[in-house]
Amino acid sequence: MMFWIVLALMTAAVSLSVLVAVSRARHAPLREENDIEVFRQQLAEVEDDLRTGAVSAEMAEAARTEISRRLLAAKREADGRAANQPASQRAWGLRVAAIVAMPVLALGLYFLVGAPGVPDQPLAERQAQLNRNPDINQLIARTEEHLAQNPDDVQGWMVLAPVYARQGAYDKAEAAYAQAIRIAGPTPALELARAEMLIFQQQGTVTAEAEAMLKRVTTAAPEQAKPRFYLALALTQQGQTAAAITAWRDLLADANGDEPWVAAARAQLNTLTDQSGSSIVSGQETAPTEAKPDEPRGPTREDIEAAQDMTVQDRQAMVAGMVAQLETRLAEDGGSVQEWSRLVRSLIVIGEEQRAQDALAAARTAFDGDAEAEAQLDGVAQALGLN
Structure with a gap:
């Protein structure tokens, strides 16, 4: 209630001060009216001087x-000012209306977009709230500043690296883990990370450096599934089909079946065994089937649904690995126009536009002269906004 009383008093004070100023300006005597009165007094004084003999008749005339000439000029100016008086009165009325309307409009706008029911938030309380819930970027900046002054603080690097990873700054996360390994030594957990x-x-491509570290982790901790998963993915990407199938089968044989990476492993194994003439579905081997030449190969709907339980990073690695595998196979062995189209779309999805352009160009070269295939590739390019 006190807030509204103070607000009303402030509004009234401002409005009254403006109204008083406008009113004084409106009722102030005009200069021409003062001049006319002065000239009339001067004429009366001349007549008095003439009666008393203070001036001669010629001087009085x-x-x-x-004086009469000046009086007439002042009257003409006063008459001209009087002719414009209605417009001045209208302008004064508009000013008064504006002064009254501004508080009303301001109050209405406050009720529309304001929050009169929100309690006060003193500066000290807001600052304390910021200190209790600091921005993640501020925390990162503070940690980076601390590590710049204390580069051998292994705990600081181990805290900062996962934060970088969650933000997608994988290069910074890798460098932070490298610093932790430099200080604490190569442990399986740090090398895997x-x-x-x-x-x-x-x-999603397993580099030679990453593969070497994964092999060391597997030697030190053979029970861990994640490094074995990446090593099987590396064999798949390198085109070592037989070794990759063995690695995927061994990995799935040791799984309970409810791990988040099982769907991705089965999808990889299905793709490899499909290429080699047999099929593994849900971990069970079936008789070889003849694949349709134009049917795109990939994970089943069940595999995709199971992949929803994976972490974002594992799912990204799975998708990128499968796309890289398809890209390698099509570059080496070729494929159907549907498979090339799928590759182009997949590369766009993972943000590899230049690789998608290159794949589209390779597909057009492979199907040069095939009007139907070229038309399908043109449709894909148009839908994706590619050249």
Whole structure:
């Protein structure tokens, strides 16, 4: 209630001060009216001087003529000012209306977009709230500043690296894990985390450096499934089909079946065994089937639904690895126009526009002269906004 009382008093004070100023300006005497009164007094004084003999008749006549001329000029100016008086009155009325309307409009706008029911938020309380819930970027900046002054603080690097990873700054996360390894030594956990960051930097491709670290992790901790998953993915990407099938089968054989990576492993194994003439579905081997030449190969709907339980990073690695595998196979062995179209779309989805352009160009070269295939590729390019 006190807020509204203060607001009303402030509004009234401002409005009254403006109204008083406008009213004084309106009722102030005009300069021409003052001049006319002065000239009339001067004429009366000339007549008095003439009666008393203070001035001669000739001087009195000359004075009367000059004063009368000035009096007429002042009257003409006063008459012209009076002719414009209605417009001035209208302008004054508009000013008064504006002064009254502004508080009303301001109050209405406050009720529309304001929050009169929200309690006060003193500066000290807001600052304390910021200190209790600091921005993540501020925390990162503080940690970076601390590590710049204390580069051998292994705990600081181990805290900062996962934060970088969650923000998608995989290069910074990899560098932070490298610093932790430099200080604390190469432990399986640190080398696995660093290898993952190297893989994520390459959109799911297992690099030679990452593979070497994963092998060391597997030797030190053979019970861990994640490094074996990436090593099987590396074999798949390198085109070592037989070794990759064995690696995927061994990995799935040791799984409970409810791990988040099982769907991705089965999808990879299905693709490899399909290429080699047999099929593994849900971990069970079936008789070889003849694949349709134009049917795109990939994970089943069940595999895709199961992949929803994976972490974002694992799912990104799975998708990028499968796209890289399809890209390698089509570049080496060729494929149907549907498979090329799927590759182009997949590359766009993972943000590899230049690779999608290159794949589209390779597909057009492969199907040069095939009007139907070229028309389908043109439709894909148009839908994706590619050249």
